[in-house]
Amino acid sequence: MTTAARNLSQRFPKKRVFITGAASGLGLACAEILAREGWQLVLTDVDAIRLDLVASGFARDGARVAAAACDVRDADAITRLLDSAIESLGGIDVSIHCAGVALAGPFHASTAEEWDWIFDINMHGVANASRAVIRHMAQGKGGLIINIASIAGVCTGANMSAYNASKAAVIAFSESLMQEYADYGVHVVVAMPGFFRTRLIETARGPERAIKAAGRLLEDSGLSAEEVAEEMLSAAARRQTHFVYPPKYRTFWRLKRLMPQYFQILFPRLLKSRHKPRA
Secondary structure: OOHHHHHHHHHOOOOEEEEEOOOOHHHHHHHHHHHOOOOEEEEOOOOHHHHHHHHHHHHHOOOEEEEOOOOOOOHHHHHHHHHHHHHHHOOOOEEEEOOOOOEOOOHHHOOHHHHHHHHHHHHHHHHHHHHHHHHHHHHOOOEEEEEEOOHHHOOOOOOOHHHHHHHHHHHHHHHHHHHHHHHHOEEEEEEEEOOOOOOHHHHOEOOHHHHHHHHHHHHHOOOOHHHHHHHHHHHHHOOOOEEEEOOHHHHHHHHHHHOHHHHHHHHHHHHHHHOOOOO
16 A cells, blocks of 8 residues: 555545546556555556456456546537546545556657647646536535646746647646635646656657657656656645656746746756767
C-alpha cells in the first residue's frame, strides 16, 4: 500500500475513481496504485484493445474494475459513460483526466486541422470529462478532479507551439474551476509534470525529426509514469492545487510568473545547453 493511496482512501472511504487515458502512461499508473488499495476503477481510453487487456489484468488480480472505450472528444459519450458509472456505484469520488496527444515541429509547418485535433483532445477532452463529473460532485458531497496539463504549458519551448498552447489552456481552465466550485466541495488539481517515460510519442504528429527529438527528451528524463503518479496522488491527498514535478521545474514556474521577459531569454539557452543535438 502506498502513502498516496492510503491518504486518498482516508479522505474518500468509498474509493470510486474515474480515469481517462487509462490504458497506458500516467492514467494506467494511477489505476495501478489505487487498485492495490482496493479502489473501484472506472477506466476509459480510445484504444479499445489495450484497454481490454488492462481491465482484464486488473480483474484477474481481484480489482473491482469497469472499462469502456471512449473518445474524450465525444462529450455525449463521456457523459453517458460517467452517468452510467455514477448510477452503478452511487457516485465518483476522484476523476483523473489523463488522455492527451502531442504535436511537434515548427508552427508554420502545422495545419489548422492539426491544431483542432490537439485542442479537441488535450483541452476539450478535459473539459468534457470535467463537465460530466463536476455536476454530480457539485450536487453531492464534492470530490477531487485532477486535470493533466504539463510544465510545457509554462516552459513554452520552441517547436511545440500547439502542444504548449493546449496545456496552457488546461492550466487556465483548471484554475477557473478551482474558484468556481470550491464552495461546492470540489477540489481541483492541475498537474504540470515535466518529461517522463510514456507512450505519448506513439500517437504524436509532426515532422519525424521533431518527434524523435521529443522522444529522446522523454527517454532521457529518468522518470517513470509510476513515480509521477505516486507524487501527484500524494500532492492531491495533501490538498495541493498545483502539482509541478520534478521539483526543479518549480523554480522555472516561479521565475516565469515573476520575471516573464527574463524567462523567455533564459529558458531557450538552458534547453540548448542541456539537450545538444545528437549525431
